Amino acid sequence: MSAIGELSTMTRRKGPMTKEEKKANGRDNKAAYIFLLPWLIGLLAITVGPMMMSLYLSFTDYNLLQPPEWVGLDNFVRMFGDARLHNSLGVTFTYVLVGVPLQLAVALIIALVLDKGLRGLPFYRSIFYLPSLLGGSVAVAILWKQIFGTTGLVNQVLAMVGIEGPGWISDPNTALGSIILLHVWTFGSPMIIFLAGLRQIPTMYYEAAEVDGATTLQKFWRITLPMLSPIIFFNLVLQIIGSFQSFTQAFIVSGGNGGPSDSTMFFTLYLYQKGFGQFDMGYASAMAWFLLVIIGAFTAINFIASKYWVFYDD
């Protein structure tokens, strides 16, 4: 709560507001709205406006070149029979359900190691954070493509020990795995949050546990994890939402076509192809809203489930 908010609650508690107080309050509000204005205009013009437009377009047949035509729920009905869309959902779910837990696990492990009071912590922290900054970029996706190519670095190393590796990103069986690995590699930002969370756990709990003869593993399960659970939850929610929307990596690694054989055809990539490649913007808009519903559902489930495993120390 902001300082102004707390102050006004305090005044209110004393009894009904006097005229002057109301006036002052109104002035404050006006000033607040003026300060909010730049952000508000931005929100309306580049978020709410386009959102409403896409909601409208999702009920139309819109080919980008001619005015949209109202078709009711047609686009949503079409989604049920679209096998490529179903495949793209499968790909996206796999990516989220495998990639996110893996990434968080790696982030947590590295955070635990770094938390052991390593010398030069800021340096390691920066090094591990670096992929998070780079991971979503086009350049790294291109690099990834080189590393995991048929004659790339990975296969060169494998060849030294006599293994002939597949073309990791050009084989439909391993392509998605390579992109998940790229996602896991960007564990830096959840790691930083975990580190901050670890530092907030009071040491007295550990000291008490040590007095009682607890092992390291017990301390981790009974102190660290429960105390860290709000942070894990926070990371989980954000990463799931972000992963559902990931686009760049698959777009670059597959050369924009979600290949080979649609094995990296993310939902967002298919949406993009439909909208901009095949002039089917109405359908693409309907897909975007469908994705919002999916993400909303996942987040809701997450929040409901959190009651059972997230421990708030209050």
Next chain:
Amino acid sequence: MPENPKGEAVAPATASKTRVAAPKAKRRLRASALVAATAAAVLALTACGGGGGSEAKSADGKVELRFSWWGGDKRAQLTQEAIAAFEAENPNIKIKPEYGDWSGYWDKLATQVAANDAPDIIQMDEKYITEYSSRGALLDLSKHDIDTSKLDEAALNAGKGEDGLTGIAAGINAATILANPAVFQAAGVPLPDDKTWTWEDFERIAAEVTAKSPKGTYGAAAYGTDEASLGVWLRQNGKSLYTQDGKLGFEPSDIKGYWEFLKQMSENKAVPTASEIVEAEAAPLDQSGLATGKNGMAFWWSNQLPALEKAAGGELQILRFPSKTGKAEDAGLWYKASQFWSASSRTKHPEEAAKFINFLANNVKAGEVLLADRGVYPNSEVREAIAPKLAKADVKVVDFIGAIKEELGEAPAAPPKGAGAIQEIIKRYTSEVMFNRLSAEEAGKKAVDEMKSAIS
């Protein structure tokens, strides 16, 4: 968050302070998770946006036209020179170039047109011209001052449709196989005789080159990543990609053999493995297998030879497609309009745009710069005038186009609306077949279904 509460927690007094502070911080964390979640989810809906109005006149009263094309460095350089030549003759018109790769070109153009921000002059492809013209996005050039009297008739007709003359052919092209003699020489295999060879010869020769070359080099690149080779295959079997009334011109059984043969060639190592084919698809022209000496032969359009020779750093040879009978006239080749010059129907300066297109198509000065980069010039006068200026590579292209004139099959039907999606479908099912995920027969059925719905 406190810098290091752990260290302080040793003293009981501070520990209790941390305890008091913690719940509030955590409650706030829960709230901020919710806010962040909403914000992040909403971003999904507005990931794309923006745009802007096109500016008609620049500050000094000149008319400014935007001109967009796809292509590599060489084309960009030549086109800029042509623009300079035009501007020298027309000091009150300024041409602003916008160019990029083929892959991003169409996404960008679709967005620009939708945002009412289309370039004034647009380099168009036959796959998309019906799409755009039938939706009223292209100017009918016959209503403007463009001289079409010297243009090759077939090339001119390719730009005509129900919505008028919406494109002027920039060049004439043919589907070809380009061979790298250096690869053949290194393998000790003689170059094939393209007037008599069959598909069996193609396979045998390619496999021989692979066998006698270092690992990773193949006798031929795979087809199946574009519709040109499928077009040839279908024509040799009495079918076509499209019919005159804009329908698909073949059945699943017709495409089955196309994939079966490709798969057989891959198993015999005449062409690369499935993974290598997928990787090769993504490579730009400069890094293609032919340019880097990894392929003895590959499937390209005739106008791409000069750029490929430059990238390969050596001479290449143009070959006719093999046929089923071993007769060149059964190869089923055709003249294709390499690209079209089109204008946006919403341009504020249709006269000036037409003037520029007229210059590109009919002016010798433009021809002297552009030469054969966009194919053989459709204007016979320009073609003659620039003949002495052509480089060796360009001459090869022009000679080849001339040599096959008598062997050509019937002119194919124009690609209908939605044809832009066909190439991607072919590519995808080629990999389904190559990775053994679908049989050639199943792939044929599914691909034809998808193609039919794409162009319906």
